Structure formats: C-alpha cells, structure tokens
Amino acid sequence: MSNTKPIWEIVDSKKPAFIELSDSVWDNPELLYREHKSVALHRQRLQEEGFRIVDRVAGIDTAVMGEAGDGGPVISILGEFDALPGLSQVAGIDEQKPLEKGGNGHGCGHNLLGAGALLAAVAVKQYLAANNIPGRVRYYGCPAEEGGAAKTFMVRDGVFADVDAALSWHPTAFSGIIPPLTLAVTMIDFRFSGRASHAAVSPHLGRSALDAVELMSVGVNYLREHVPQDARMHYAVLDSGGRAPNVVQSEATVRYSVRCLKSADLDALLERVKDVARGAAQMTGTKVDWNVVTAMSEVLDNPPLYKLLHKNMMELGPTPFDEADREFACRMQATMSPDDIEAAYLGAGVPQGDAPICDIIVPLETRGVPMLGSTDLGDVSWVVPFAQAGSATYAIGTPGHSWQVTAQGKTPAAHKGMVHVAKALAATAIDLFTDPVHLEAAKADLHKRVSSTPYVSPLPGELKPQVPA
Numbered sequence: 447m448s449n450t451k452p453i454w455e456i457v458d459s460k461k462p463a464f465i466e467l468s469d470s471v472w473d474n475p476e477l478l479y480r481e482h483k484s485v486a487l488h489r490q491r492l493q494e495e496g497f498r499i500v501d502r503v504a505g506i507d508t509a510v511m512g513e514a515g516d517g518g519p520v521i522s523i524l525g526e527f528d529a530l531p532g533l534s535q536v537a538g539i540d541e542q543k544p545l546e547k548g549g550n551g552h553g554c555g556h557n558l559l560g561a562g563a564l565l566a567a568v569a570v571k572q573y574l575a576a577n578n579i580p581g582r583v584r585y586y587g588c589p590a591e592e593g594g595a596a597k598t599f600m601v602r603d604g605v606f607a608d609v610d611a612a613l614s615w616h617p618t619a620f621s622g623i624i625p626p627l628t629l630a631v632t633m634i635d636f637r638f639s640g641r642a643s644h645a646a647v648s649p650h651l652g653r654s655a656l657d658a659v660e661l662m663s664v665g666v667n668y669l670r671e672h673v674p675q676d677a678r679m680h681y682a683v684l685d686s687g688g689r690a691p692n693v694v695q696s697e698a699t700v701r702y703s704v705r706c707l708k709s710a711d712l713d714a715l716l717e718r719v720k721d722v723a724r725g726a727a728q729m730t731g732t733k734v735d736w737n738v739v740t741a742m743s744e745v746l747d748n749p750p751l752y753k754l755l756h757k758n759m760m761e762l763g764p765t766p767f768d769e770a771d772r773e774f775a776c777r778m779q780a781t782m783s784p785d786d787i788e789a790a791y792l793g794a795g796v797p798q799g800d801a802p803i804c805d806i807i808v809p810l811e812t813r814g815v816p817m818l819g820s821t822d823l824g825d826v827s828w829v830v831p832f833a834q835a836g837s838a839t840y841a842i843g844t845p846g847h848s849w850q851v852t853a854q855g856k857t858p859a860a861h862k863g864m865v866h867v868a869k870a871l872a873a874t875a876i877d878l879f880t881d882p883v884h885l886e887a888a889k890a891d892l893h894k895r896v897s898s899t900p901y902v903s904p905l906p907g908e909l910k911p912q913v914p915a
C-alpha cells in the first residue's frame with residue numbers, strides 16, 4: 447500500500463486550494479436553492495483550473511457544471527454544497543455552541559463533499575492532459591440535496607444524457623462504498639378546504655379543514671400496519687388553519703413524505719395515502735387537493751462500478767489519521783451515547799472496536815443494518831452507471847445531521863478524509879478512461895436493469911424546483 451500513483455500525487459499537489467474551498471463553503475452555510483455564495487466559490491475554482499463552464503444547469507440558478515478534456519467518454523463527478531437549518535456550530539470544539547443562534551450549518555458535511563468531488567475532477571483533468579488520453583471529465587455542482595431533489599430535476603432535464611458514468615462520495619463514519627440501498631420518496635402536500643364559522647355560535651355551519659388533517663393522520667397511522675415493511679410515511683402540519691380556537695379552520699395543509707424501497711411500488715402506496723385523504727375530506731365535508739413538492743427514486747446497484755471504486759479504495763488503504771485526529775475524535779465521542787456508537791458499527795456491519803475514528807476500509811460484501819434514507823443521486827443512478835464512496839471524516843458514532851457533524855467539518859481529519867476519497871474517485875475515473883472493459887460492464891449492468899424496469903421520472907411533468915421564499 448505504500449506505493450503511490452501519479453493520480454494520487456496530483457491530488458496531493460492540488461489539495462490546499464480545495465481544503466480552503468471546503469472551509470469557505472463551511473463558513474457560508476446556505477440552504478436549498480439559495481447556495482449563491484457556495485456555487486460562486488465552486489465556479490471560481492473551476493474557472494481558475496481552466497474548465498469550460500455551464501452556469502444555471504437545468505435552469506437552476508445554483509447549479510454549475512465544468513468540463514475539461516476532449517473526445518472519448520464522459521465521466522462525471524458529482525458534488526454538493528447545501529447546508530441545513532438550525533445546525534450552526536463553532537468548529538473544532540466538543541461542546542454544542544452555535545456560531546449563530548438558530549443559524550444554518552454544514553451538518554451533513556456537504557462543504558467537504560463538493561470540494562472533494564471537485565478536487566478529484568481537477569486531478570483527472572490534469573492527468574488526461576499530461577498523458578494525452580482522450581476523454582472528458584465533468585464536475586457537476588449540484589444544489590439542494592437536502593429537501594430539494596435538484597438532481598432529479600437535472601435528470602429530467604436530460605443533463606446526464608451524454609454522460610458515460612457518474613461517481614460521488616459522502617462524508618461518513620466508515621470508509622468504504624456506500625451500499626446502494628435507499629428509499630424512493632415522494633413529498634406531497636395535501637390541502638384541505640372547508641368553511642369558516644363561529645365555533646361556538648354556529649359550529650354546525652363550519653366545515654373544519656383541521657379536522658380533516660387530524661383524521662387523515664389517524665387514517666395513515668392505521669394504514670401503517672398494512673404496508674410493506676420498508677415503507678415510511680411521515681408528516682408535518684404546514685398550516686393548521688389559524689390560531690383562534692373559536693373560528694372553524696377553513697384551510698389546512700399537511701405535508702407527507704411517503705417512501706418505499708422501489709419506485710415501482712411507490713405509486714400504489716401513494717394512491718392508498720390519497721384514498722385516506724379523500725376519506726378524511728368526505729368525513730368532514732371538506733375538499734382536498736394535493737401537489738407533489740419533490741420526488742426521488744431509489745439508488746440502483748451497479749456491481750461492476752462499485753467493485754472498481756472499492757478496488758481503488760483498497761489500493762489506497764485507510765485514511766492516514768494521526769494521534770491528534772484520534773484524540774479529538776475521542777473527545778467528540780464523549781458527546782455521544784453508547785447507542786449512537788453502536789448504531790454506527792451496526793450500520794457499517796463491522797464488529798465494534800476501540801478506534802474513535804475509522805482505521806479500515808469496510809469490505810465490499812459487508813452489509814450492515816441499512817440506514818434507509820433517500821437521496822437524489824437515486825435518479826442519476828437510473829440513467830447513468832453510478833457508484834458512491836463513503837469516506838471517514840468524523841468520529842465513529844457521530845449522528846447524521848447533527849451539531850457534531852458541523853463541529854467536525856473543518857478538522858484536519860475531515861480534510862484528510864476529503865483528500866483521500868478524491869484520490870479514490872480520480873483513480874476510478876482514470877480506470878474508466880483507460881480500460882474500456884470497465885465502462886462496458888457498468889453500462890451493460892445498467893442496461894439489463896432498466897430493460898426490465900424502465901426509468902420513469904417520479905416528478906410530475908410540469909413540476910419546477912420549489913425555491914423557498
């Protein structure tokens with residue numbers, strides 16, 4: 447493992463600017479579709495590195511693409527840079543302390559994700575040029591992963607139509623591939639309308655939309671027992687119809703996320719949820735209509751590409767964390783519960799050990815207890831062969847979407863994890879450019895899957911990305 451590869455050396459030679467980029471994005475945490483500073487920082491790096499730039503990809507203000515190289519196949523590396531609300535946190539300390547009360551924070555590590563992906567693309571560009579290899583590398587700066595499903599819109603817009611393979615990564619507790627097991631999801635708002643009335647004087651004239659929302663949740667909670675085991679249904683009341691108990695609520699809106707393992711089963715489940723909404727409307731004498739906010743497909747497996755990515759991670763070996771990294775990870779672990787730490791090992795499927803930060807590469811065939819979320823990378827994986835790496839950037843047990851992730855977003859360990867995975871992504875891209883066997887196998891695998899189950903965009907045709915006011 448002590449051997450080095452030219453592509454890894456290019457990554458190392460380029461890394462300072464990308465560590466700075468990651469830290470600058472961390473310093474400017476922006477929410478979905480509002481990532482104006484972050485995308486400008488990424489664009490500036492693309493420009494300085496000599497990429498051909500496309501702004502406003504798929505008509506989205508905060509999406510950017512940079513391409514380099516000529517001819518040959520197109521390999522894309524996907525980055526993200528959006529933050530989360532309420533996760534503002536001082537960097538590098540082991541206690542919860544917001545930088546700005548109620549402010550945004552990089553509680554999913556997308557500052558690292560974007561900069562690491564771009565670093566990989568930049569290294570590939572240099573390698574292709576230095577070795578006269580035909581091929582084009584593209585970096586896609588993708589906004590709004592958190593709640594905006596920007597990539598699903600980009601896929602619908604045909605952005606990846608001429609791409610031959612796509613790679614990405616995510617900060618994690620354990621280094622290895624990220625198993626392609628996620629849920630398809632549709633986020634949908636149900637709006638009930640009834641009739642306002644004085645709740646004491648003339649209750650019989652009122653038709654309560656809030657009653658309908660409540661009855662709908664009762665119905666869905668009974669439905670829960672009779673749906674596939676991996677289905678998830680959760681809701682938030684966006685508008686309960688007003689603050690006065692003596693006015694019958696004439697309008698109320700509830701947002702549902704309905705998820706299950708396969709897109710193909712999601713429509714049927716969603717139809718049953720709509721039936722519950724119709725029933726609630728009928729019971730209360732209200733009307734209901736609904737609109738889809740976002741939707742994402744599940745990630746499709748691509749064993750040839752995942753194997754290739756894993757091979758490159760194994761050649762690199764574990765991230766070279768040092769004693770100071772381990773000492774800080776230990777202090778962070780003291781902020782977590784034993785359950786958090788145990789869940790991390792169960793999730794990765796590796797036996798519990800003492801290391802506070804990952805010192806292994808999780809074997810390819812290891813499957814832990816899947817953590818079933820959803821990602822808009824799912825839709826990418828249906829139209830182009832796709833694989834995703836996980837790279838350890840924080841202490842084992844760090845909960846997802848937490849102040850602890852934000853706190854560890856600028857540490858030396860985080861930077862090492864980011865640079866390390868950039869080497870694996872770049873080396874995988876080079877393998878794809880230089881040995882056609884890999885691309886053929888990855889494409890054949892995708893072709894086989896979508897021939898039996900063709901891809902259908904989960905987005906209603908006319909739906910546009912919902913940019914928050």
Ligand SMILES: [Zn+2]
Nearest residue numbers: 554556591616
């Ligand atoms: Zn994330």
